[in-house]
Amino acid sequence: MKHYKLLRNTLLCGALLGALLNAQGAFALDTVEPGNLTIAFTGDMPGTGYQDSKMVGYDGEILQQISEKLGLKVKPALMEWSGTIASVQAKRVDVMAGTMGWTEQRSKIMSLSDPIHYFKNGITQTDKTEWHSLNDLEGKKVGTITGFSFIPELRKINGTQVSLYDTSDAAVRDLIAGRVDAVIGDPPVMQYAISRNPQWHLHFNAFTDNNPDFPLLTGLGQVVFGLNKDNPALVAAFNAEIQKLWKSCELRQIGSRYGLTQDVWFIPDGKNVRPGIDRPADWQLPSCK
Numbered sequence: 001m002k003h004y005k006l007l008r009n010t011l012l013c014g015a016l017l018g019a020l021l022n023a024q025g026a027f028a029l030d031t032v033e034p035g036n037l038t039i040a041f042t043g044d045m046p047g048t049g050y051q052d053s054k055m056v057g058y059d060g061e062i063l064q065q066i067s068e069k070l071g072l073k074v075k076p077a078l079m080e081w082s083g084t085i086a087s088v089q090a091k092r093v094d095v096m097a098g099t100m101g102w103t104e105q106r107s108k109i110m111s112l113s114d115p116i117h118y119f120k121n122g123i124t125q126t127d128k129t130e131w132h133s134l135n136d137l138e139g140k141k142v143g144t145i146t147g148f149s150f151i152p153e154l155r156k157i158n159g160t161q162v163s164l165y166d167t168s169d170a171a172v173r174d175l176i177a178g179r180v181d182a183v184i185g186d187p188p189v190m191q192y193a194i195s196r197n198p199q200w201h202l203h204f205n206a207f208t209d210n211n212p213d214f215p216l217l218t219g220l221g222q223v224v225f226g227l228n229k230d231n232p233a234l235v236a237a238f239n240a241e242i243q244k245l246w247k248s249c250e251l252r253q254i255g256s257r258y259g260l261t262q263d264v265w266f267i268p269d270g271k272n273v274r275p276g277i278d279r280p281a282d283w284q285l286p287s288c289k
Contacts, residue, residue: 028233029070029072029233029234029237030231030233030234031072031094031234032091032092032093032094033075035071035072035073036072036073036074036075037063037066037067037070037072037073037074037075037094037095038075038077038092038093038094038095039055039063039074039075039076039077039093039094039095039096039097040077040079040083040084040087040088040092040093040095040096040097041055041059041060041076041077041078041079041084041096041097041098042078042079042080042081042084042098043078044098044099044189045057045192045258046058046099046188046189046191046192046258046259046260047059047060047097047098047099047188048060048063048097048098048099050076050078053074054074055067055074055076057258058099058116058117058188058254058255058257058258058260059097059098059099059116059223059225060097061254061257062116062242062245062251062254063095063097063225065241065245066237066238066241066242069241070237070241077092077093081098084096084098084226085106085109085110085226088110088226088227088228089109089110089228091228091230094227094228094231094234095225095226095227095234095238096110096225096226096227097225097226099186099188099189099223100223100224100225100226101119101221101222101223101224102115102221102222102223102224102273102274104273104277104278106226107274107277107278109229110226110227110228110229111226111227111228111229111231111232111235111278112224112225112226112227112278113224113225113226113227113235113238113239113242114224114238114239114242114243114246114286115222115223115224115242115285115286116223116224116225116242116245116251117223117251117255117260117265117266118220118221118222118223118264118265118266118267118268118269118285119187119188119206119221119222119223119264119265120187120206120207120218120219120220120221120264120269120270121150121184121187121206121207121216121217121218121221122184122187122190122204122205122206122207122264123136123137123182123183123184123204123205123207124172124175124182124183124184124185124190124194124202124203124204125175125181125182125183125202125203125204125205126175126176126201126202126203127201127202127203129181129182130205131182131205132205132206132207132208133207133208133209134157134207134209134211134214134217134218137154137157137160137182138157138158138159138160139158139159139160140159140160140161140181140182141160141161141163141179141180141181141182142154142157142160142161142162142163142180142181142182142183142184143162143163143164143165143171143174143175143180143182143183143184144162144163144164144165144171144183144184144185145164145165145166145167145168145171145185145186146164146165146166148184149216150184150214150216150217151164153214153215153216153217154184154217156213156214163179163180168183168185168186168189168190168193171183171185172185172193172200172202175202176200176202184217187204187206187221188223188258188259188260190204191204191258191259191260191262192258192259192260193259194259195258195259195261196259206262206264210269210270210271218270219270219271219273220268220269220270220271220272220273222274222285225238242286243286246286246287246288249266249288251266251288252266252288263289266287266288266289267287267288267289268285268287272284272285
């Protein structure tokens with residue numbers, strides 16, 4: 001009888017442990033704090049925010065869903081952008097978010113997730129124009145934000161007068177006032193602001209150029225999450241959940257809540273630069289048509 005009870009208890013404990021391990025893999029995943037997903041984010045919308053004990057924003061909603069699917073509780077870590085990457089590297093957080101674009105340099109210091117949406121830089125303009133190419137900006141007054149990496153390319157456009165601003169708000173105000181003809185800003189931020197303020201009578205057109213001489217202005221961008229390279233299991237779990245969101249096209253539904261309604265956000269139009277760098281040679285960009 002004792003042997004029977006021992007065997008029964010052993011089987012019962014094993015079954016319970018197996019159930020726990022299979023509960024979305026939560027206990028199988030190594031995180032900074034067991035059972036929690038610690039997220040570094042800046043709080044800049046439409047990318048990330050935290051409200052009513054949940055992540056909000058486009059990036060934020062996706063992170064909230066992933067954490068729930070993996071059986072992990074979100075632990076927010078609000079910080080300046082400059083601290084997010086260092087926090088991932090130091091293993092103080094599990095993941096960083098905030099409309100971060102993929103770059104080869106970043107892929108060397110972090111594991112970068114599959115894309116959660118795409119972007120191309122573009123032209124924020126009044127409803128009186130329908131510009132979408134580099135040529136359209138020739139001879140125009142164009143505002144942009146100090147520190148953007150594409151500014152040297154912008155200055156190369158024939159006859160363009162570039163005005164630098166400290167904030168997107170200041171640049172948009174001058175566009176509305178007619179002091180500049182167009183603004184080249186952060187695409188999701190521009191689209192989100194426009195969607196919330198129809199009285200501005202502004203719209204955003206992504207560049208239709210794919211000009212190799214202007215790769216930063218016209219190349220295809222991928223918005224990704226950053227995770228520590230020493231945690232491949234968590235990276236794999238993230239990518240698996242992101243792929244499910246692509247297949248169901250739920251990313252479009254999330255995007256629509258933040259003004260990301262155009263195909264440019266969800267259908268890649270441009271060169272796939274990641275194969276051979278941080279993806280296999282046959283890796284394809286996901287799409288939601």
